[in-house]
Amino acid sequence: MGDSRCERLVMINAGWIPSDSRVVQTRTFRDVDVVVSDGTTPLTSLIGRSSVAAAPLVVWPDVPASELGTATIPVIVGANVGSTLSDSLLTHPASQATQGDTVQVAWTEPGKPHRNGTPIVFPDPVGMAWSHERATNRFVALRDDEWAGATTIVDGPSGKRIVGVADLGVHLEALTLAAVAFTAAAGSFGPAIQSTVTAREAILSEARNLELDVAVWRSPA
Numbered sequence: 496m497g498d499s500r501c502e503r504l505v506m507i508n509a510g511w512i513p514s515d516s517r518v519v520q521t522r523t524f525r526d527v528d529v530v531v532s533d534g535t536t537p538l539t540s541l542i543g544r545s546s547v548a549a550a551p552l553v554v555w556p557d558v559p560a561s562e563l564g565t566a567t568i569p570v571i572v573g574a575n576v577g578s579t580l581s582d583s584l585l586t587h588p589a590s591q592a593t594q595g596d597t598v599q600v601a602w603t604e605p606g607k608p609h610r611n612g613t614p615i616v617f618p619d620p621v622g623m624a625w626s627h628e629r630a631t632n633r634f635v636a637l638r639d640d641e642w643a644g645a646t647t648i649v650d651g652p653s654g655k656r657i658v659g660v661a662d663l664g665v666h667l668e669a670l671t672l673a674a675v676a677f678t679a680a681a682g683s684f685g686p687a688i689q690s691t692v693t694a695r696e697a698i699l700s701e702a703r704n705l706e707l708d709v710a711v712w713r714s715p716a
Contacts, residue, residue, distance in 0.1 A: 524544050524545060524547070524548035524550060525548065527548060527550050528550060528680040529550055529551050529552075529553060529676050529677075529679050529680040530544075530545045530548070530550050530551070530552045530553070531552075531553045531555075531672060531673075531676045532552065532553070532554050532555065533555045533556075533672075534554060534555050534556035534558070538554060538558060538563060539563065539564070541554075542563065542564075542566050542568075542570055545568055545570075546566065546567050546568050549568065550568065551568055551569040551570070551571065551679040551680065551684060552566075552568060552569070552570045552571070553571045553574050553672065553675050553676045553679050554570065554571065554572045554573070554574060555573075555574050555575055555668070555672050556572070556573070556575070557572060557573040557575070557577075557578050558572045558573075560572070560688040560689070563688050564688075565687075565688070566686060566687060566688050567686050568686055569679055569684035569685060569686055569687065569689070570687070570688040570689070571675060571679055571684055571689060571690070571691055572688065572689070572690060573690050573691060574671060574672045574675035574676075574691060575668055575671055575672070576602050576603075576643060576645050576667055576668055576671050577602045577604060577635070577645075578690065578691070579671055579675060579690075579691045579695070579698060580602070580645045580660070580667070580671045580674075580698075580699075580702065581600050581601065581602040581645035581646070581647070582600060582691075582692070582695055583691075583695040583696070583698045583699040583702070584600075584645060584646070584647045584658050584659065584660070584699065584709070585598070585600065585647050585695070586695050586696040586699050587647070587658045587699065587709060587711070589649075589656045589658050589711045589713070590647045590649055590656065590658045591649075592649050592651070593651065593652075593653060595651045595652045596649050596650065596651030596652075596653070597632070597649070597650050597651060598632060598647065598648070598649050599615070599632050599633075599634060599647065599648040599650075600632065600633050600634070600646075600647050601615040601617070601626055601633070601634035601635065601636060601645070601646050601647075601648070602634075602635060602636070602643075602644065602645040602646070603617070603621065603624065603635070603636045603637070603638045603642075603643045603644050603645070603664070604635055604636075604637055604638070605637070605638060605639070605664070606637030606638070606639065607637055607639055608624070608625065608636070608637050608638060608639060609624075609625040609626065609627055609636065609637055610625060611625055612625040612626050612627045612628075612634075613625070613626050613627070613628065613634055614626070615634050615636055615646065615648070616646065616648070616657055616659070616712075617636070617644035617645075617646045617659050617661050618644060618646070618659045618660060618661040618710040619661065620642055620661060621636075621638070621642050621643070621644040621661045624636035624638070624644075638664070641663055641664055641665075642661060642662070642663065642664060643661070643662065643663070643664035643667045643668070644659060644660060644661035644662075644667075645659060645660050645667075646658065646659030646660075647659070654713060654714040654715075655713070655714040656711070656712070656713050656714075657710075657711070657712040657713075658709060658710070658711050658712075659709070659710050660707060660708065660709055660710065661710075662707075670702060670705050670707055671698075671702065673701075673705055674698050674699075674701040674702040674704075674705060674707075675691055675698055675701075677701045677704075677705075678691075678694050678697045678698050678701050681697070683697050
């Protein structure tokens with residue numbers, strides 16, 4: 496609600512309503528620009544209701560498109576730190592890879608921290624964390640505290656660059672979801688059930704508009 500472009504926040508069947516004159520509670524999607532879901536409401540129902548309102552739907556969890564059928568509106572899934580923010584950092588100028596570079600992407604998830612694996616550097620207060628490779632050059636570090644992070648590491652003939660973010664986990668996830676919502680409201684996605692892959696540069700720009708601080712480290716020349 497801190498962004499001046501948010502004229503009204505419509506909460507559907509919410510148990511707690513923030514004390515803000517722009518927040519209203521209703522059961523309809525009338526006159527909304529984008530619908531945002533944390534995944535607790537059945538998505539097939541949300542897709543139908545969002546379609547009637549002709550509003551894009553942004554969904555926090557990773558949901559296989561095969562489970563959702565088709566859509567006449569943009570339905571964007573995986574609007575979270577692991578699937579979206581970490582890869583969006585690759586669009587940062589300092590993360591641009593050249594020939595001969597290797598690129599690693601990493602993020603944190605809640606869980607019992609690893610005691611071994613690949614050491615991955617995140618900005619403070621996360622710092623170095625043992626990580627396990629979930630897919631090729633994609634690493635996950637588990638955290639059992641309130642902090643979270645995402646980072647990209649580009650290493651090669653021109654030196655090493657690390658681009659990362661760290662913050663309270665709930666804040667970082669909420670900021671990522673909001674950044675995707677603003678990107679969807681701006682018309683960056685076409686009608687289909689899809690991931691955020693086609694608009695990650697715009698998403699990072701929106702995240703920085705929402706005051707996400709991005710840390711950049713370069714090895715000495």
